[in-house]
Amino acid sequence: MSVLEVRDVTKQFGKLVAVNGVSLAVEAGELRAIIGPNGAGKTTFFNLISGFFPPTAGTIVFDGKDITAIPEHRRVALGMARTFQVTEIFPELTVRENLRVPVEVAAGKRLSPWMSKADKAKAAARIEELMEMGGLGGKGDRLVGELSHGDQRATEIMMSIALKPRLLLLDEPTAGMGDQETYHITRLIRRLHREEKLTIVLIEHDMRVVFHLADRIMVLAEGAVLAEGTPAEIGSNELVQAAYLGKAA
Amino acid sequence: MNAALKDQQANAIVWALLLTMPWWMGAVGGYTELAIRVVVLGLAAMSLNFLLGFTGVLSFGHAAYFGLGAYGVGMTIKYLVASTPLGIVVGVATGALAAMIVGALIVKLRGVYFAMVTIAFGQVFFFIAFRWNEFTGGDDGLTGWKRQAIDLGFTKLDILGSDTLFYYFVLAVFAASVAVMAILIRSPFGRTLVAIRENERRARFLGIPVDQHIWISFVISCFFVSLAGTLYALLSNFTDPRALRWDQSGNFVIMAVLGGMRSFWGPLIGAAIFVVLQDWVSSHTENWMSVIGVFFMLIVLFFPRGVLGMLRRRATA
Numbered sequence A: 001m002s003v004l005e006v007r008d009v010t011k012q013f014g015k016l017v018a019v020n021g022v023s024l025a026v027e028a029g030e031l032r033a034i035i036g037p038n039g040a041g042k043t044t045f046f047n048l049i050s051g052f053f054p055p056t057a058g059t060i061v062f063d064g065k066d067i068t069a070i071p072e073h074r075r076v077a078l079g080m081a082r083t084f085q086v087t088e089i090f091p092e093l094t095v096r097e098n099l100r101v102p103v104e105v106a107a108g109k110r111l112s113p114w115m116s117k118a119d120k121a122k123a124a125a126r127i128e129e130l131m132e133m134g135g136l137g138g139k140g141d142r143l144v145g146e147l148s149h150g151d152q153r154a155t156e157i158m159m160s161i162a163l164k165p166r167l168l169l170l171d172e173p174t175a176g177m178g179d180q181e182t183y184h185i186t187r188l189i190r191r192l193h194r195e196e197k198l199t200i201v202l203i204e205h206d207m208r209v210v211f212h213l214a215d216r217i218m219v220l221a222e223g224a225v226l227a228e229g230t231p232a233e234i235g236s237n238e239l240v241q242a243a244y245l246g247k248a249a
Numbered sequence B: 001m002n003a004a005l006k007d008q009q010a011n012a013i014v015w016a017l018l019l020t021m022p023w024w025m026g027a028v029g030g031y032t033e034l035a036i037r038v039v040v041l042g043l044a045a046m047s048l049n050f051l052l053g054f055t056g057v058l059s060f061g062h063a064a065y066f067g068l069g070a071y072g073v074g075m076t077i078k079y080l081v082a083s084t085p086l087g088i089v090v091g092v093a094t095g096a097l098a099a100m101i102v103g104a105l106i107v108k109l110r111g112v113y114f115a116m117v118t119i120a121f122g123q124v125f126f127f128i129a130f131r132w133n134e135f136t137g138g139d140d141g142l143t144g145w146k147r148q149a150i151d152l153g154f155t156k157l158d159i160l161g162s163d164t165l166f167y168y169f170v171l172a173v174f175a176a177s178v179a180v181m182a183i184l185i186r187s188p189f190g191r192t193l194v195a196i197r198e199n200e201r202r203a204r205f206l207g208i209p210v211d212q213h214i215w216i217s218f219v220i221s222c223f224f225v226s227l228a229g230t231l232y233a234l235l236s237n238f239t240d241p242r243a244l245r246w247d248q249s250g251n252f253v254i255m256a257v258l259g260g261m262r263s264f265w266g267p268l269i270g271a272a273i274f275v276v277l278q279d280w281v282s283s284h285t286e287n288w289m290s291v292i293g294v295f296f297m298l299i300v301l302f303f304p305r306g307v308l309g310m311l312r313r314r315a316t317a
Helices: A042-050 A072-078 A095-106 A117-133 A149-162 A179-194 A207-213 A231-235 A238-248 B003-025 B032-055 B063-080 B084-106 B111-131 B163-185 B188-198 B200-204 B210-236 B246-259 B266-282 B288-302 B306-316
Strands: A002-013 A016-027 A031-035 A057-062 A080-082 A167-171 A199-203 A216-221 A224-229
Touching: A002 A042, A002 A199, A016 A042, A016 A199, A016 A224, A031 A042, A031 A207, A042 A080, A042 A167, A042 A199, A072 A080, A080 A149, A095 A117, A095 A149, A095 B188, A117 A149, A149 A167, A149 A179, A179 A199, A179 A207, A207 A231, A216 A231, A216 A238, A224 A231, A224 A238, B003 B032, B003 B163, B032 B163, B032 B188, B032 B210, B032 B246, B032 B266, B063 B084, B063 B111, B063 B210, B063 B246, B084 B111, B084 B210, B111 B246, B163 B188, B163 B210, B188 B200, B188 B210, B200 B210, B246 B266, B246 B288, B246 B306, B266 B288, B266 B306, B288 B306
Parallel strands: A031 A199, A031 A216, A080 A167, A167 A199
Antiparallel strands: A002 A016, A002 A057, A216 A224
């Protein structure tokens, strides 16, 4: 069964049609990449899936449930987590404090005025585990705002993982990174996909990352689907090469 | 130095000073009533700061709930039952109920829009108190009532006869209130509030219903500011419409920012500076507010984290 099924979704801003009748089905355990030139509507499409704003037309089904009209925080509660193109973290809090918020939310404690010793210990252990997984070991007491761009992004991804999502949406996870950091983040995503069996949809500009990670690729251009297929199919698709890959190379 | 140890030291110093205040207040030229005003307005400023400093939401209308608490206790004692505890309960319930309703109406607004609407609602309550002469006393204020001795069964607390006893009564209420706020700030719920302050978008996409959490924070904040309002009215056995006017709201904001809104005790320090400065300067000139204004501007310009923030930076430097 598809974890995510987007049916014929359209988003209009005034006269501009940012996303025009796009459909997408993502299977459990799949890693799907969305690529396309600037202004193709990739981030708008992401915002529709995650509930940043509602679509003008179309439906979005998550885990068999129509979520088209429900607010973003409830989508998160259903198991959908996302990161942003420009990292969204709590820069003036430490790594540990950043992770602690989603760990406690995932434990159903967001309204709790207190926590038992056992729950506290459980949360602390989970935070350590997440830091270890994200390559943030030993940086728990550092302010996130002082960390490198790569570590900030790793923190943001691990905050999403802390929510134990069924679907992870990553908007350009390696944007603005050097080779070293790109490698670090790519390895982290690969591990989340392969070892944690997470279903992931990501937008990415770096073709090395896309072809290294993706099971399937969807190409958007001018708000519509230009092509869809395995990395090998997309790599040899002439339409895609003309519209996108050719220009990028 | 270890942060937790430093916090404990700060707590010990604050409580030692508060517990002994009636003894040394006279020696430094003050008097017990001044000490009570510091504690009461400190509670009001700390309550405001629960919303301002720990949720990142600015209200310019907290005097409305302060005033509702004040009128609630005064009117209960004057018209209904001569009981201080019951008056406090009615005053706080009135303020909290009003906050629940107003909060639900405005919780979708952010930043300056939220602040403006809180002023507007505050002024509504001000005009009711100002106009409803036969019931509230209008511009002359609500007079003709006094705080009542509290009967504990085994003994009577004569808080009317003894200023010192009233000070300790106020301090006990203050202690219980700030303890609750401190526990909340350190709870999972409190951490969601700080998360909202730091980055609302991230908080939303961590699954936190931000509007709901801000509403709860607003109601908690107004609950305690109403409680401070009841104590303020009990202190002078009087209240008037100025208790809920917008400039009183502004004073709370000034106290919080002056002392340091990112620190737990900051607003209490701010209130102490405000009250003492007001008392001292107003005995020399009527324009005491301009002195406080200049002082406030200097602090904001040079020490944006407030007096406590400045002291902290000294300590770590």
